[in-house]
Amino acid sequence: MEQFFEQGVGNIFGWVAGIVACMELIEYLFTKNLPWISRMFRNAFRWGYRALWRTHEGNDERFLALNFSGHPVLPQQAHDIQKKMGWPNIDVIDVPVGTVSEDQNFLRTATRTVDRIDLLPNEWQSFALVVIPSGYAPLWAALLADLHGRLGHFPDMVRLRPSPKGAKEKFEVAEIIDLRDVRQQARSTRSPAHNN
Structure with a gap:
């Protein structure tokens, strides 16, 4: 029973450490690269949205x-x-x-x-x-x-x-x-x- 308890705590500790490390990595990426990432997503959304909804009838020659x-x-x-x-x-x-x-x-x-x-x-x-x-x-x-x-x-x-x-x-x-x-x-x- 004690061995199972020790393994369970070790597994929980490993999962928690992994989640914390992932959160730290995401926070680092976003705080250091936030302007670049936000600009990339904004432009991709804007261009993709416009291209999807814009009709090209009559717009081929403006x-x-x-x-x-x-x-x-x-x-x-x-x-x-x-x-x-x-x-x-x-x-x-x-x-x-x-x-x-x-x-x-x-x-x-x-x-x-x-x-x-x-x-x-x-x-x-x-x-x-x-x-x-x-x-x-x-x-x-x-x-x-x-x-x-x-x-x-x-x-x-x-x-x-x-x-x-x-x-x-x-x-x-x-x-x-x-x-x-x-x-x-x-x-x-x-x-x-x-x-x-």
Whole structure:
């Protein structure tokens, strides 16, 4: 009987020690890697959920204007962008950037801002898009770098200018700047040794 009691206590002690060790391991993994794990689960759920429920009827070809300017795109401006891009239609997506504190990390702000755009990873490469930039240059540089990473190239960019006096809208579309072309032309000015 004493031998059975000793073996029973030993088994119970072994099970308890195993459970405690597993709990410690889980706690360590989550406390040390919580931001990474939560981001992975959040993105997997978000992309999986969107891909599951999003219908692709009529969405195979979308023409998007991502508006980072903080100002609404007026009807004539949207029409001019559509015409200059040669698109049959246009879908303007306002991307609120808000006020960014100078002591904030602009890279994190840019990533969070672009993350809020309702596009799946494969849609970044499949939809035609043009961007209306933020007026704050340091933040726009970080946003543009993030967009380049998602697209695999620079997007086309809208340049607005003040409208002539008496015009209905305060700003008009001056041009669409092809940033890929700007980059390609700039590459030709590099020395041959660095032209990789």
